Structure formats: structure tokens, C-alpha cells
Amino acid sequence: MGFATRAPAAIGLLLTALLLGAGCLMPKWLTFLITMAASHGLVSLGIVLLMRGGVVSFGQGLVFAAGGYAAALAFAQLGITDALGLTLIGGAVATLLAAPFAPLLARYRGIFFAMLTLALSMVAYGALVKVSALGGSDGFNMGRATLFGQKLPDAQVGYVLYSVTVVMSALLAIAARRCFDSTRGLVTLAVRENELRVEYLGGSVREAMAINFMLAAFVGGAGGALTVMSLGHIDPNFSYWTTSGEFVFVAILAGWQSVLAVFVASLVLEMVRSFSSLYFPNTWQLALGLFLLFVIRFLPRGIGSLWFRDKP
Amino acid sequence: MILSASGIEKRFGAVVAASGIAVEIAAGARVSLIGSNGAGKTTFVNMITGYLKPDAGRIVFDGRDITALAPREITRLGVARSFQIPQLCTGLTVLDNMLVADACRRNRLSFREAAHRPTALQRADALLARFGLKQHRVRKVAELPGGVRKLLDIAMALTGEPRLLLLDEPTSGVSAEEKFPMMEIIMAALGAAKTTVLFVEHDMDIVERYAERVLAFYAGRIIADGSPAAALASDDVRRYVTGTLRQ
Amino acid sequence: MEQAVTIFIDGLTYASWLFIVALGLTLVFGVLKILNIAHGSFYAIGAYAAASFVGWGAAMKLAPGWSIVAMLLAAAAVAALLAPLTERGLLRFFYGRDEVLLVLVTYALFLIFEDLTKLVWGANPYYVSEPYALFGNVEVGRQVYVGYDFMLVGMALLVGGLVWWGLNRTRSGKIVLAVIHSEEVAASMGVKVSRVYALAFSVGIFLAALGGAFTAPMISVQPGVSVGVIIVSFAVVIIGGLGSIEGAAIGALIVGLARSLAVHVAPVAELFSIYIVMAVVLMFRPEGLFQRIQARKI
Numbered sequence: 001m002g003f004a005t006r007a008p009a010a011i012g013l014l015l016t017a018l019l020l021g022a023g024c025l026m027p028k029w030l031t032f033l034i035t036m037a038a039s040h041g042l043v044s045l046g047i048v049l050l051m052r053g054g055v056v057s058f059g060q061g062l063v064f065a066a067g068g069y070a071a072a073l074a075f076a077q078l079g080i081t082d083a084l085g086l087t088l089i090g091g092a093v094a095t096l097l098a099a100p101f102a103p104l105l106a107r108y109r110g111i112f113f114a115m116l117t118l119a120l121s122m123v124a125y126g127a128l129v130k131v132s133a134l135g136g137s138d139g140f141n142m143g144r145a146t147l148f149g150q151k152l153p154d155a156q157v158g159y160v161l162y163s164v165t166v167v168m169s170a171l172l173a174i175a176a177r178r179c180f181d182s183t184r185g186l187v188t189l190a191v192r193e194n195e196l197r198v199e200y201l202g203g204s205v206r207e208a209m210a211i212n213f214m215l216a217a218f219v220g221g222a223g224g225a226l227t228v229m230s231l232g233h234i235d236p237n238f239s240y241w242t243t244s245g246e247f248v249f250v251a252i253l254a255g256w257q258s259v260l261a262v263f264v265a266s267l268v269l270e271m272v273r274s275f276s277s278l279y280f281p282n283t284w285q286l287a288l289g290l291f292l293l294f295v296i297r298f299l300p301r302g303i304g305s306l307w308f309r310d311k312p
Numbered sequence: 313m314i315l316s317a318s319g320i321e322k323r324f325g326a327v328v329a330a331s332g333i334a335v336e337i338a339a340g341a342r343v344s345l346i347g348s349n350g351a352g353k354t355t356f357v358n359m360i361t362g363y364l365k366p367d368a369g370r371i372v373f374d375g376r377d378i379t380a381l382a383p384r385e386i387t388r389l390g391v392a393r394s395f396q397i398p399q400l401c402t403g404l405t406v407l408d409n410m411l412v413a414d415a416c417r418r419n420r421l422s423f424r425e426a427a428h429r430p431t432a433l434q435r436a437d438a439l440l441a442r443f444g445l446k447q448h449r450v451r452k453v454a455e456l457p458g459g460v461r462k463l464l465d466i467a468m469a470l471t472g473e474p475r476l477l478l479l480d481e482p483t484s485g486v487s488a489e490e491k492f493p494m495m496e497i498i499m500a501a502l503g504a505a506k507t508t509v510l511f512v513e514h515d516m517d518i519v520e521r522y523a524e525r526v527l528a529f530y531a532g533r534i535i536a537d538g539s540p541a542a543a544l545a546s547d548d549v550r551r552y553v554t555g556t557l558r559q
Numbered sequence: 560m561e562q563a564v565t566i567f568i569d570g571l572t573y574a575s576w577l578f579i580v581a582l583g584l585t586l587v588f589g590v591l592k593i594l595n596i597a598h599g600s601f602y603a604i605g606a607y608a609a610a611s612f613v614g615w616g617a618a619m620k621l622a623p624g625w626s627i628v629a630m631l632l633a634a635a636a637v638a639a640l641l642a643p644l645t646e647r648g649l650l651r652f653f654y655g656r657d658e659v660l661l662v663l664v665t666y667a668l669f670l671i672f673e674d675l676t677k678l679v680w681g682a683n684p685y686y687v688s689e690p691y692a693l694f695g696n697v698e699v700g701r702q703v704y705v706g707y708d709f710m711l712v713g714m715a716l717l718v719g720g721l722v723w724w725g726l727n728r729t730r731s732g733k734i735v736l737a738v739i740h741s742e743e744v745a746a747s748m749g750v751k752v753s754r755v756y757a758l759a760f761s762v763g764i765f766l767a768a769l770g771g772a773f774t775a776p777m778i779s780v781q782p783g784v785s786v787g788v789i790i791v792s793f794a795v796v797i798i799g800g801l802g803s804i805e806g807a808a809i810g811a812l813i814v815g816l817a818r819s820l821a822v823h824v825a826p827v828a829e830l831f832s833i834y835i836v837m838a839v840v841l842m843f844r845p846e847g848l849f850q851r852i853q854a855r856k857i
Contacts, residue, residue, distance in 0.1 A: 056659045104842060111594055111658050112845050115797055119838040122790060126831025179423050183415035186427035190412040193401035200361070200399070201468065202387040203416035241790055245666055252663060282677045289670030296664060297652065 008177035008259075015260075016170040023162050031162040033270050035230045038169040040247065041266035042223030045176055046216025047251035048262055052180070053212050054192030055109055059117030060220050060247050062124050063094040065238035067221025068228040069134065070094070072142040083145040083164045087225045094221020095214050102217075106209035121239050128236035139235025142228055161230045168226060169263065172219050177259045179215070188212060249288065253295050255302015265303060314339040314508050315360070315476060320369035322355055328532040329355040330366065335527060335534060339475070340506045344519045344540070347529030347553055353512045354396070356529070357478050360510075361393045362386040373476065388419060392474035396481045396512075398465035402454040406445060406464055409453060410436035410471065417472025435471075442501040443467045459486045459494065466498055470507075477502075479511035483518055491515060495522055516544060516554060528553050561700055566819045568699070572708040574815025575715035576774045580788065581795040581807040582722060583766030589739045589802030590759035592658060593650065596665040598767050599789030600672035601637060605768025606775040606784060607676060608633035610685040613775075617689065626690040630772040638765035646760040651753070669785065677782050684781035691776035711773060718766065723804055735759060739802060794837040800847025809848055 023031050043064050050057050067090030074080040074089050101120065108116055129137045144152055145161070152160050179185050188208055190198050195205045228234045237243060246269065254265035269288070276284025299305065313336045320333035329352045337343060345353040358364040360371055362383040371379045378386050401409050411427050414435055440446045443463050448456060453464065462482065469477060482498060483491040495518055502509065513519050519526060519540055526543035528536035530552040536543040543549055550557035584598045612629035645668065653664050694706025726732035737745040738755045746752045771784075778784065795814050799806025814833050821828040840847060 056663075058662075108841075108845070111662070111801075112841060114659055114662065115594075115793065116838065116841040116845075118790075118793070119797070119834050119841055122834040123831045123838055126829070126834055129830055130827040178426075181426050181428070182423045183411075183425050183427050183432075184421045184423050186408060186412055187415055187421060189404060189408075190401045193403050194399055197399040197401065197468075198412070198416060199382075199384050200387060200393060201413050201416035201471075202384055202419060203412075203421065204384055208421075242786060248663070248666075282682070283674050285670040286674035289667040289674075292667035292670070293649075293664065296660065296667070 008174050008181075011260075012170045012174040012177075016166055019166050020163055023159055023166070028158050029274075031158055032230065033274060034267065035158075035162045035165045036227065037267040037270040038165045038263060039223045039226035039230065040270070041250065041263040042169055042172060042226070043220040043247045044250040044254065044266055045173065045259065045262050046219045046223075047247055048254060048256050048259075049176065049179070049188075049212050049216050049219075051251060051256045052185070052192060053188045053209055055113040055209070056248060056251075057117040057213075057216070058114045058241065058244050058248060059119070059121030060216065061239040061241065061244035062117070062121035063098060063217040063220035064224040064227070064243065064247070065121075065124060065128065065234075065236070066094040066097045066217075067091060067224025068234045068238050069128070069224075070221065071225035071228050072140065072234045073134075075142055075145070076140075081143075081146040082149070083147050083161065083229055084168070086145060086229060087164070087168050087222050090225025090228075091218040091222035094217045094224065097221075098214050098217030102210040102213040103206065105213055106206040118241055118244070121244055122241060125236050125239040125241075128239060135235065137236055139233060139237075141233050142231075144232075145229045158230075161226075165226045165230065168222065172222065173259045173263065176219070180259070184208065184211070249292055252292065253302055255299075255304035257301065258304030261302060261304030313337065315371070315373050315510075317356075317360070317371045318369055320356075320359065320371070321367045322352075322359065322364065322532070323367060328352075330359070330369075331532040333369070333532070333534060335537070337508060337510070339508055341508050341525055342523055343508075343510045343525045343527060344523035345510060345512045345527050345529060346514070346516070346519060346543075346549075351529035351553075352532040353529045354480060355532075357393065357480055357510070357512060360386075360476075361391060361478060387417070387474075390475040391478070392417075392469040392472070392476070393478040394462075394466040394469040394480060394482065396484055398458075398461040400453045400461060400465060400468075403452065405450050405452055406440065406448045406456070407433075407436060407450060409464060409468060410440060413468040413471035417474075439467050439471060439501075442503070444497055459490050462486060463494065463497065467501070470501060473505065474507065476508045476510070479509065481512050481514065483513065483515060491518060492521075520544065561702060562823060564699060565702060566823050567816070568704055568708065569822070570812075570816035570819030571712055572815075573818060574811040575708075575711040576770045577791065577795060577815055578715045578808055578811035579718050579773075580767050580770035581792045581799070581811055582719065582804065583763035583770070584792050585796045585799070585802055585804070585807045586722070586759055586766070587763035588796065590735060591650070591654075591756050593661045593665065594658070594793070594796075594801070595763075596662060596789055597645075597668040597672055598665075598763070598792060599785035599787075600669050600676070601641065601764045601767035602771035602774075602788045603676060603780075603785035604641065604672065605634050605637050605771030606778070606780045607680045607685065607771075608637050608768065609772035609775040610687040610780050611680075612636075613687050613690060623689060623693060626687075627693070630690065630775070631769075634765055634768040634772045637768035638761050642761040642764040643757065645764070646757055650760075651756075669789070673782065673785065676785075682782055684779040685775075686779055687775045689776070707776065714773065718769070719804065719808055722762075722766075726804070731758070791833060794833050796847070797837050798840045798847055800849040803847065803849040806847050806849035 043060050047057055047060055070093035071086040071090040074086060080086060105116060128134060144157060146152060147160055187198060187203050191205050191208050198205055224238060250265045250269050254261040272287055273284060276287060315337040318334045320330045322330035347353045355364065359366050362381050370377055373389060373391060376389060401412060411432055414432050415421055437446060440449060445463055445467060448460060453461060466479060466482060483494055486494055499522060523540050526540050527534055528543055528549045535548040535552060536546045547557060580602055584595060587593055587595050609630045612633040613626045616625050616629045653661055691707050694710050697704045697706050697709060726736055734750055735755055738750060738752055742752055791814060795810035796807060798813055799810025813836060817832045817836055818829060821832040
């Protein structure tokens with residue numbers, strides 16, 4: 001059993017405490033990197049949840065963008081500035097958006113599931129690009145969030161948003177682990193293996209898949225909100241298929257067993273992205289592509305399989 | 313009568329899979345369905361379990377009309393089936409397969425209940441023990457031999473104490489010397505429970521030994537209905553099923 | 560009325576090169592069961608190669624007419640070089656695995672090609688506009704259209720016809736059809752499936768590169784060109800039905816006309832009109848308009 005499954009809450013809180021402590025000592029570019037890794041990792045976490053049910057979503061950009069735009073708009077139009085509140089709003093709006101599609105998507109598998117999720121995210125992209133009130137293809141900037149009513153001064157905003165992101169990610173990660181280990185989580189794995197049997201045992205495959213889709217939307221939306229707050233900017237590219245592709249890359253790299261692996265993989269991506277664009281601007285996609293091929297060929301269960309021994 | 317079917321008709325194009333099937337099964341009965349391939353036995357089982365809908369007729373289980381219900385709903389009412397080719401989650405362990413069955417059959421799916429909680433483990437292990445599968449507990453199904461998979465398939469069907477159990481060729485694919493021991497295990501696992509059992513079977517020795525009643529199928533019709541001795545001695549059965557009637 | 564004609568001709572032009580590209584995509588899916596994300600990369604490489612070849616032709620002071628030959632050669636070179644490398648050198652190690660997994664492999668390939676193209680041709684845009692003037696102008700009513708566009712339509716018809724004829728009227732084509740329908744049965748009848756794969760993949764890549772080469776004079780050839788093409792091609796083959804030639808044609812027409820309509824009448828809808836159609840088709844008739852394969856749907 002992966003060590004984190006024995007006491008996910010304890011491990012998660014310990015890691016969070018470590019990260020929060022280390023964050024005080026880190027240079028700003030590193031805290032920003034980790035913030036992005038965590039907020040993006042949440043979207044990939046949703047993809048992993050769906051992968052456990054046997055489907056790969058190529059359109060999580062949709063919920064990522066939904067959460068991001070929701071948070072940015074809530075900030076600009078509704079005056080809601082609290083970072084935690086915005087995160088929850090991002091998650092909630094994305095879930096609401098996903099809800100009508102969930103029962104529909106629950107009936108698709110394989111290529112068609114991938115293509116339908118892709119199409120939906122591109123519809124959103126196409127729509128967002130043309131809505132000038134939202135800044136069109138340039139998007140718009142978002143102001144600085146607050147926390148518990150406190151404004152965040154320049155020197156501290158990076159660390160505070162880092163902390164909010166790390167804490168929220170940790171909470172959602174612990175919840176995800178609980179979810180994976182629950183009866184619903186096990187049935188999700190069973191659906192991936194043999195849907196017929198699950199139906200004949202009295203389980204509803206469609207219900208399982210629809211619920212998973214909405215949960216993935218929630219974490220994806222929360223990730224979108226957290227990203228926007230730290231980035232200070234949102235644009236339709238959040239919903240573009242290449243963005244979705246990167247989230248899928250991380251999910252594949254991580255594998256479907258370990259929650260921690262998702263965030264490690266996300267961190268790897270962010271690091272490769274940062275260092276490559278600094279030193280080798282024309283080769284970072286090449287590196288990603290080769291990396292992905294390597295993982296698919298030699299580590300088909302992702303890096304999580306390296307430390308996740310199967311359950312006793 | 314726990315199960316009654318009346319006026320069941322089913323055609324697949326020109327093939328008559330069921331014609332005028334009418335039967336009543338008493339609770340607790342051990343009934344064997346026999347017949348050559350294509351005679352309509354599996355179609356009958358499929359219609360009871362909701363995989364197929366009859367073209368005409370009614371199926372009533374424990375007072376409820378289940379003719380138009382989906383497999384999942386029928387299962388929830390207390391009907392369970394095992395499969396000729398075991399339908400298992402091959403990437404999961406034996407234990408996990410049992411836990412899946414436990415969670416689904418009890419309709420207790422939640423995000424808060426751990427799949428491996430002690431109560432569920434106890435139930436799963438108890439059933440695995442009755443089937444002699446406990447030593448395979450943590451092995452992946454993909455590693456298991458055919459006979460073990462069949463037993464697991466049936467054990468999963470028995471999870472949640474169904475009132476009607478349909479076994480589709482429980483001993484098929486199992487070597488001759490394993491057939492009887494397998495049926496012994498299954499019958500022992502059923503124990504004193506009042507489960508009604510319908511099993512499709514080709515091996516007449518098994519039928520004679522374990523069935524109280526035999527329904528013989530041919531071309532979609534029931535051509536014999538009675539005790540194993542009576543049914544197997546009937547001319548029709550000897551002509552169309554066992555092939556022992558000399559012309 | 561005039562606007563209707565413009566919309567129609569614009570749509571038809573767009574549909575023409577899109578059909579050529581999508582035909583390659585659907586052929587590769589039909590035979591190898593791979594939905595190739597890198598298909599757009601081959602389009603881009605075809606465009607870049609055409610830019611290079613046409614440039615060399617101009618440097619060698621060849622008559623402008625030769626640029627057409629140059630573009631054809633460019634497409635052929637791309638296919639000849641990259642198809643065996645990709646199919647034999649990479650894809651075949653993943654045959655038989657899950658179809659979505661293969662999509663991910665092609666996604667990795669797309670990422671790799673994005674950077675390889677930048678390494679070979681640099682990040683600056685290329686303009687290959689000379690061939691665009693080769694066919695003069697055509698007057699329809701009071702509007703003037705570029706003759707090149709009509710050439711494209713003709714080319715699309717020719718290509719479609721050739722592929723159809725090749726599949727349905729030649730022996731090799733019928734073998735390919737057999738593999739499309741059931742690879743197992745074809746193999747058990749003595750068909751060398753690996754050869755069919757290689758052939759189909761080469762033709763598919765050639766078509767992508769051809770589309771890229773002949774579109775090069777109409778666009779600025781720069782990094783990122785592949786990205787939009789892939790996604791639109793996906794829309795076409797989903798709408799038309801994976802693995803169907805007629806589907807690629809009709810799908811391309813629908814997408815071309817929808818986009819043209821949007822651009823001229825409702826610019827707001829330009830981008831998402833295509834994807835709305837794709838989503839609607841997936842929701843109500845996922846096999847596409849010309850069913851070749853069963854949609855995996857419960």
C-alpha cells in the first residue's frame with residue numbers, strides 16, 4: 001500500500017506544514033512555481049479520477065477556464081476578494097457548468113469520450129475568444145485577492161497565495177485519497193475493469209461516471225481559481241486543447257494510483273517548462289514529448305507506481 | 313412461488329429462442345435447466361436477469377413484475393447471476409472483487425466509507441472461506457486459473473444473500489475431475505440458506521446429483537419438467553437433449 | 560445574393576484543403592485505428608517543406624509554374640521521409656494498446672514535431688505567396704476571386720476521386736479495405752497487415768503534407784500552424800464519421816461552409832460554430848454522418 005493511504009490526513013498535513021515552512025525560505029520564483037504546480041495539479045487530479053473509471057478527458061480546460069473566469073468575474077463584478085471564497089466559487093461554478101453534461105458524458109468511452117470533452121472545451125474557447133466584454137482573446141487582468149479581510153502587501157502576497165494554494169490543494173488531495181479508498185472509489189476501478197459485472201451486481205455505472213465528472217470539475221475549477229489569483233490574468237487559452245493536453249500529460253505521468261504523484265508530476269512539468277523556456281526555448285516541448293513517450297512505454301502506470309505497492 | 317414466467321416469447325429473426333414458456337418455481341428449489349446449445353436456456357436466464365426483454369409474456373419475481381426492468385434493478389430486488397465465462401475485474405485482487413460485490417449489492421456506495429473497512433472485510437473473507445478461496449485473497453484475478461475464477465464469479469453473485477441465484481454453466485470450462493468438487497463447494501457455500509437456485513448444466517451426472525427438478529429446453533420450448541430421474545428418462549429429452557434415444 | 564456566392568466559394572475553398580487533410584486523418588484511423596494528433600504536424604511540415612522547395616526553385620531561376628511541382632515534391636518528400644520513420648520507428652511499438660493510449664503517443668509526437676520544426680526552419684514566419692498568383696483571377700458576377708482557390712477545389716476533387724478509385728477499384732485498395740473491416744480476418748487470409756499499415760500511413764501523411772504544401776501560399780507558415788489544423792480536422796472526421804471517405808468530404812463541406820457563414824455573417828460564431836457542430840454530432844450521432852465504426856457508447 002502506498003504509504004500515504006495508511007494515514008492520508010497525517011501525511012498530507014505534515015507535507016503541508018513542511019511546504020509552508022520551507023516557503024518562507026524559498027526564493028519568489030520557487031514559491032510561484034510550486035503554486036502553479038499545485039493549482040494545475042488539481043486539474044490533473046480530476047483527470048486521474050476519471051482515468052480510474054477508464055476514460056481520459058481531453059477537455060478539462062473547460063472547467064479550468066470556468067473556475068478561473070468565475071473567480072476573476074466574482075472579484076471584478078461582485079466584489080468578492082477573499083482567496084478562499086474565490087477558490088470555492090471557482091470550484092462551484094465549474095461543477096454547475098459540468099452538471100448538465102455529466103449524465104451525457106457518463107455514457108461515452110474511449111475516443112468518443114475524449115473527443116466530446118475536447119469539443120466542449122473548444123466550444124468554450126471559441127465563445128470566450130469572441131466575447132469582448134471578457135477581453136476577447138486577450139482576456140483580462142485580475143486584481144489582488146485578500147485573505148480573511150486582510151489586504152496583502154507586495155512583500156507577502158506571493159507567500160500568502162502560495163500558502164492558500166498549498167493548503168487548499170492539500171485538503172483536496174486528502175479528500176481525493178479518501179475518495180479513492182472509499183467504496184465509490186473501488187467501484188470506479190471496477191467500472192474500468194468490467195462494467196457489465198458492476199451492473200449485474202447492482203451498481204450504477206452511469207451514476208459513478210457522472211459523479212466522477214462533477215468531482216473532477218470541482219477540483220478543476222478550484223485549480224482554475226487558484227491559478228488566476230496567482231497569475232493575475234485570465235484568457236481563453238485556459239480552455240484551449242493544448243492546455244488540456246498538458247493536464248493529461250501530468251495525469252499520465254503520475255498514474256492513477258497515487259495522489260501525491262499527481263502533484264509531483266505537475267511540479268516536474270512546471271520545472272521543465274520554466275528551465276526550458278529560460279535556457280532551451282525551442283526544445284521544451286520536445287523534452288515533454290520524449291518524456292511522455294518514455295513514460296507510456298516504460299512506466300505505463302505512471303511514476304506513482306514506483307512507490308505504490310498494491311494493496312494487501 | 314418465488315419466480316413465475318408465463319407466455320414468454322422471444323425470437324431473434326428466424327430463430328425461436330423462446331415459445332410459450334410458462335413455469336413456476338418454488339422458493340428454495342434447486343432447478344437445473346438442460347438442453348442442447350441454442351435451445352433457449354441461456355436466453356431464459358438472460359430474460360430473468362433483465363439482459364434481454366421477452367417479446368411477449370411476463371416474468372414475476374416474488375410478486376413483482378420484473379419483465380421490463382433493467383439488470384441493475386432486478387439485482388437490487390434479490391436476483392443474482394454468475395456467468396458462463398466469469399465476469400471479473402481482472403486487474404483487481406480477489407478481495408477487491410468481493411468488496412466491489414459487497415458495496416454494490418448492499419447498495420452502500422459512499423465517499424466516506426472506506427472500501428477496506430473491517431465489517432466489509434469480514435463479510436468478504438467469510439464468503440471467500442466458504443468457497444475455499446481465502447488463500448487467493450490478495451492475488452490479482454488475472455493470475456488465477458479458470459476454476460478459481462468460476463468460483464469467485466459465483467462467490468460474488470452470492471454476496472448480499474440473493475434470494476434467487478442463477479448459475480450459467482457453473483462447471484463448464486472446468487476439468488472433469490474438478491466438476492463434482494466444484495459443485496460440492498458451491499452447494500456447501502449455499503448451505504442451509506433458502507436460496508432458490510437455477511443452474512444451466514450440460515453434465516447429466518451433475519444434474520442428477522444436485523437438482524431436485526429439471527427443466528429441459530428444446531427449440532425454445534420446455535419439453536420436460538420434473539424430477540431428474542423422470543425428465544432424463546423421457547423420450548423427448550432422450551431424443552433432443554442427451555441423444556440417448558435409439559430410433 | 561452576391562454575399563451568398565462569396566460565402567459559398569470561401570467555404571468551398573476552405574473545405575477543399577481541409578478535405579485533403581481530413582481524408583488522410585480518416586484513412587489512418589480506418590486502417591491503423593489511430594487518431595493521429597500529429598497529423599497537423601505533418602500538415603505544417605508539408606507547408607514548411609513547400610516554402611523551402613519553392614524558395615529553391617526561385618533561387619534556381621525556374622519558371623513560376625514549377626512551384627506547383629515543387630509543392631508536390633515537398634509533400635512527397637515529407638511522406639517518404641517521415642512516414643516510415645514514424646510508423647515503423649515509433650508507432651508500431653504501441654499497436655494493439657488502448658486507442659486512447661495511441662492518441663497520447665501521437666500527442667507526444669506532436670509535441671516533438673513542434674520543436675523539431677522550429678529547430679529546422681526557425682521561429683520566423685515564411686511567406687510563399689508567389690504560387691498564389693499562378694492561376695490568375697476569376698470573375699464571378701461582380702466579385703473577383705483568386706484562381707488558385709478554384710484550383711484547390713479541383714485538386715480536392717481529384718484527390719478524393721483518386722483515393723476512392725484506389726481503394727475500390729484496385730487490388731491493393733481492396734486489400735486495404737479488407738484490413739479496415741477486419742484486420743484479423745485479412746491477416747488470416749495471408750495479407751501482410753504491416754505492409755498495409757505502412758502504405759496507409761504513408762498515404763495519410765502525404766495527404767496531410769499535400770494539404771499543408773498547397774495551403775502554404777495562402778497563409779504565413781509559422782510555428783503553431785499545426786495546432787489549429789489538428790483540431791479542425793478532428794471536427795471534420797468526427798462529423799463525417801471516422802474511417803469514411805464520404806464522411807471526410809461531407810464533414811469538410813459542413814465545417815467549411817459553417818465557418819464561412821460565420822465569418823461573413825456572424826463573426827462572433829466563427830470559432831465555436833465548428834466545435835458546436837462537432838459536439839452536437841457527438842451527442843446525437845457519435846458515429847458521424849457516415850457510420851463506419853460503432854461508437855463506444857453505453
